[in-house]
Amino acid sequence: xAKRSKLEIIGDMLTVIQEKRGRIKPTHLMYKANLSHAxxxxxxxxxxxxxxxEEVQTPQDTKYIIITDKGCKFVQKIQEMKQFEKSFGFx
Numbered sequence: 001x002a003k004r005s006k007l008e009i010i011g012d013m014l015t016v017i018q019e020k021r022g023r024i025k026p027t028h029l030m031y032k033a034n035l036s037h038a039x040x041x042x043x044x045x046x047x048x049x050x051x052x053x054e055e056v057q058t059p060q061d062t063k064y065i066i067i068t069d070k071g072c073k074f075v076q077k078i079q080e081m082k083q084f085e086k087s088f089g090f091x
Contacts, residue, residue, distance in 0.1 A: 024064065053071055
């Protein structure tokens with residue numbers, strides 16, 4: 001299997017969050033997106049900076065990652081790009 005690009009990994013992460021009704025615990029995201037802890041930490045920092053996700057803490061001290069509108073738009077554009085590639089026979 002080919003190595004995933006940075007764009008594919010970010011797309012996978014945001015899609016996973018979206019599929020979990022817009023919020024997920026970091027550990028669950030790490031497993032679902034097939035990332036190491038170090039990779040997850042790096043990508044989370046970048047996605048927070050780019051305002052695609054937010055990290056929130058509940059009063060019970062549970063940490064969640066929440067996708068923002070900007071993150072949802074990114075997922076939509078990635079899906080459109082995949083459809084575009086498919087329409088020309090690239091997959």
